[in-house]
Amino acid sequence: MKRPSTWGKDFPIANGERQSPIDIVTSAAEYDSDVQGSNALSTNYTPESEVKLVNNGHSIMCQITKKGVLTGGPLGKDEYRLEQFHLHWGAEDGRGSEHTVDGKMYASELHLVHWNASKYSSFADAVQKPDGLAVLGIFITPGVACNQFKVISDNCGKLKTSGAEMTVDTTLDPTLLLPSNTSDYWTYLGSLTTPPLFESVTWIVFKEPVEYSKEQLLALRNLVDSDGNHMQDNYRPPAALKQRKVKKTFT
Ligand SMILES: CCCCCCc1ccc(S(N)(=O)=O)cc1
Numbered sequence: 662m663k664r665p666s667t668w669g670k671d672f673p674i675a676n677g678e679r680q681s682p683i684d685i686v687t688s689a690a691e692y693d694s695d696v697q698g699s700n701a702l703s704t705n706y707t708p709e710s711e712v713k714l715v716n717n718g719h720s721i722m723c724q725i726t727k728k729g730v731l732t733g734g735p736l737g738k739d740e741y742r743l744e745q746f747h748l749h750w751g752a753e754d755g756r757g758s759e760h761t762v763d764g765k766m767y768a769s770e771l772h773l774v775h776w777n778a779s780k781y782s783s784f785a786d787a788v789q790k791p792d793g794l795a796v797l798g799i800f801i802t803p804g805v806a807c808n809q810f811k812v813i814s815d816n817c818g819k820l821k822t823s824g825a826e827m828t829v830d831t832t833l834d835p836t837l838l839l840p841s842n843t844s845d846y847w848t849y850l851g852s853l854t855t856p857p858l859f860e861s862v863t864w865i866v867f868k869e870p871v872e873y874s875k876e877q878l879l880a881l882r883n884l885v886d887s888d889g890n891h892m893q894d895n896y897r898p899p900a901a902l903k904q905r906k907v908k909k910t911f912t
């Protein structure tokens with residue numbers, strides 16, 4: 662994939678009104694009490710009984726096969742189905758996340774991608790609809806190892822080149838990839854952060870980062886992309902906020 666600065670030519674929506682990621686200016690975010698209590702954000706994931714991993718040339722992706730559901734919070738009454746998760750990261754710890762918080766970049770960002778199964782028939786059908794997708798963004802910071810992520814990081818060596826796929830014969834519970842606090846998040850209307858950049862994503866970015874070990878981050882940086890280079894810095898820089906408001910669920 663060419664550099665983000667070149668995307669505007671082939672994907673004019675790159676300069677659209679609801680592009681992602683954004684810099685989250687915490688002082689400008691508006692508290693929204695409506696996303697608490699009974700309609701708090703809720704995940705109900707079924708652990709994968711085997712794990713399908715793909716090096717798709719610009720990230721490492723886990724294709725979900727079990728029924729996993731995200732509801733509540735900013736999603737109204739709709740039920741969003743977990744489709745896949747993947748990550749973005751830097752060449753070093755000081756950069757790599759797509760969203761930033763008051764200009765701060767994290768080392769990596771995990772995206773759990775869901776599609777609106779209450780209104781659409783498939784991910785492909787939902788991917789271009791304004792209320793089609795919901796993505797959970799989890800910031801990653803260097804620290805202790807994340808045990809559930811070992812299923813991915815321990816297999817990066819076997820997924821080195823673009824197009825490589827494998828099925829790992831182990832279970833994986835996506836719930837264990839989430840931060841302990843899933844009540845505090847920012848949410849706003851945005852887009853896919855890679856081409857085709859469709860403006861179809863309700864973003865939910867958790868305030869609490871998750872720790873991965875140095876080794877786990879290094880495993881990501883040793884992957885090879887579709888250009889045959891080390892897969893690093895596969896993050897899009899923040900786009901203009903334009904006429905949008907970011908909501909927050911905490912004071
Ligand atoms: C017509 C096929 C479209 C596939 C779109 C795949 C995709 C999913 C999530 C994200 S992200 N980084 O915004 O979570 C980017 C791209």
Ligand SMILES: [Zn+2]
Pocket residue numbers: 747748749772854
């Ligand atoms: Zn992503």
